[in-house]
Amino acid sequence: MNENKININWFPGHMAQTLKMIDGELKICDAIVYVVDARCPQSCINPQFDDFIGRKPVLFVLNKIDLASSGVKEQFIQSLQIKTPYMVITRNSVKSGGTEAVVKALQKLLAERIQAKMSHGIVKTLRVAVIGVTNCGKSTFINNMTNKGKTQTGNRPGVTRTKQWVPITDNLWLLDTPGTLWPAFTNQQVARNLAYVGSINDEILDTVALSQALLEDLTKLQPAAVQARFGVTSFAEIAKKRGCILRGGVLDTRRAAKMILSEFREGKIGKFNLDNLL
Incomplete structure (x- = not known):
């Protein structure tokens, strides 16, 4: 399709304020957990990453790994070109728990800092x-x-609008921040x-053009998967086959x-890795 039909930019005012807030809070943080969607992890990284993060250790969490194609973690690691210490772990979109793995990863990333504090008799609380x-x-x-539902969630972008400090263990606090993009793509x-993955508000998009672009991109990546799901591959054929018809035979x-x-x-x-389209 003609890419000019769908040109996307979404950076509402609260995101600029959030970036300033995060920049201020990072000064008191020991490390960063950077949650990315495993279906497009490279696409989720702020292009000003190095300037934004500085030298803080980073734990990348490939979330929704069960929805992504195999090998996405290894491909993501190969794509990283950052100067700060980092680790990469994966998370399932439906299974809860996993606190121990996250805590161990953070402790490994911050081992020197924790040891330095302990040598002075200080039990370090990680922020x-x-x-x-x-x-x-x-x-x-x-x-x-x-496992206590302490932060507000929702399957749409922009649910979290304020910062929230959440205790995970006696020595670990996590700062939940509103999601942000960047001023221009x-x-x-x-x-x-x-x-495609829902990180940009559908309400500001032409969802018909977006879904048509999605079908074309998925067909580039895995034509057999699209065919297996719908039996056909074009938008119009899928609409007809699924009964998306208005009065008079017009496609809904x-x-x-x-x-x-x-x-x-x-x-x-x-299961897809959309970054293969980049």
Whole structure:
């Protein structure tokens, strides 16, 4: 399709304020947990990453790994070109828990700092900021670790609007922050990838054009998966086959678009790595 039909930029005012808030909070944080969607982890990384993060150790969490194609973790690690110490772990979109693995990873990243404090008889309480794009699962990640639902969640971008410090253990506090993007997308494929997974508000998008672009991109990656799910591959054929028809035989394109986007986001079409489109 003609890429000019869908040009995406979304950076509401509260995101600029959030970036300033995060920048201030990072000064008191020992490390960062950077939650990314495993279906497009490279696309989730702020292009000003090095300037934004500085030298803070980073634990990358590839969230929703069960919805991504195999090998995505290794490919993501190969793509990283950062100067700060880091580790990469994966998380399932549905299974809770996993606190021990996260704590151990953070302790390993911060071993020298913790040891230095302990040598002076100080028990170090770790303060860690959890950041990421909108709707990548930051709050769900924290709630799964606490199993107490302490932070507000929702399957749409922009649910978390304020910072929240959440105790995980006696010696670990996590800062839940609102999701943020960046002021302009220099690569529209990155923008589309984020829109496909729901990190850009559907309400500001032409969802019909977006779903058509998604079908084309998924067909480039795994044509057999699209064919297996729908039996056909074009938007119009899928709409007809699924009964998205208005009175008079007119295609209900909005309903078809919503259905296609929902089925992709729920993993019903298959497991993908959208970064292979970059």
